[in-house]
Amino acid sequence: MKTARVAYGGAIHVGTEHPDGVRLADGRVVAEEDVVWLPPFEVGTIIALGLNYADHVKELAKELTVTTKDEPLVFLKGPGALVGHRAQSRRPKDATFMHYECELAVVIGKPAKDVKTADAMDHVAGYTVCNDYAIRDYLENWYRPNLRVKNRDTCTVLGPWFVDAADIPNPHALGLRTLVNGVVTQEGSTADMINEIPALIEYLSSFMTLMPGDVILTGTPDGVVNVNEGDDVVCEIEGIGSLQNTIVGDAVFGR
Known part of the structure; x- marks a missing residue:
């Protein structure tokens, strides 16, 4: 459902x-x-993954020192970053490169502590679509994202639908794509994740208790491009939904 x-x-x-x-x-x-x-569920802790697709790592290879053997790149977000379907995301006037990130969002359904990979999917309630914008001008380096890049008001879009886990038999075989003003700019598959969902749950639950409503944003494939004021951005994931929002400037927010 x-x-x-x-x-x-x-x-x-x-x-x-x-x-x-x-x-x-x-x-x-x-x-x-x-x-x-x-956002289509009551959101708890927002746990975001960076560089979790091999092709995206390759896309940024000139700037990165990361390898696929590193621990997952994980960071947290505050609730002010969240908006829903059809909302507006602010692009600061000093930004020169703001890009979208179409991501599968995994919603935790029951507490998870020290969960092993084999049991991890039992703790998943369902899924939604996320568009997790980043402003690369603000990176302190090209390896670890900082707060100004990723934890920005209005720049984490979730929705429109929450889909029960039972309705997605294999979350690691979903096509995803992004369209900017109706033109496809990003295409990929969740099959290309470096760290799959069970491994992420095992890793995270080894040092923090995951609770119902916590959401894991699992990263994006290659194909990120700059977006500007007035752009209409749609992120789609097979079987889950089509998430649309619009880029606006500072004036809309009175800044």
């Missing part, structure tokens, strides 16, 4: 997918553009 969280008529609703938009729990069907889309 695909579910969403939306704001409509002064309240927050849980809805399901419908050909004409979203069906609210009371049976009303509302057009996609008439609701405010929220």
Whole structure:
């Protein structure tokens, strides 16, 4: 099943997918553009992976010293970074290279501590799509992302749908792509992850307890390009959904 969280008529609703938009729990069907889309589940800790696709590592090879034998590159995000489907993401006026990252987001369903790889998928509730923007101008170096690059208000887009794990029998065989203004700029497959989901859960749960609602952003393949004010960006993952948002400038946020 695909579910969403939306704001409509002064309240927050849980809805399901419908050909004409979203069906609210009371049976009303509302057009996609008439609701405010929220992240499709109550988000706990946001755990993000960098450089988790071999082709993306190769894409940035001139700037990196990373190898596929390194530990996963993991960093955390605050809740202010999150927005939902059809939202606006701010591009600072001093940025020269802001790029999207189409990512499979893994949602934890029950506490996980010292979980082994063989049991890890039992702790997954489901999946959604993430577009995790980065502003590469702000990197302190090309290996470890810092807060200004990745933990920016409005720059982590989640949604539109939460999809039950049972409906995605193999999350490591999903096509994903990004379109900018209707043109495909990125294509890849979750089959190309360096660290797959069970290994990530084992690694993370070895030193931190994962809780229901925690989300693991699993990285992006190659094909990142600069986006500018006014650009319409769509990230799609097979079987999960199509996540759209728009790039805007500082003036929209009064800055």
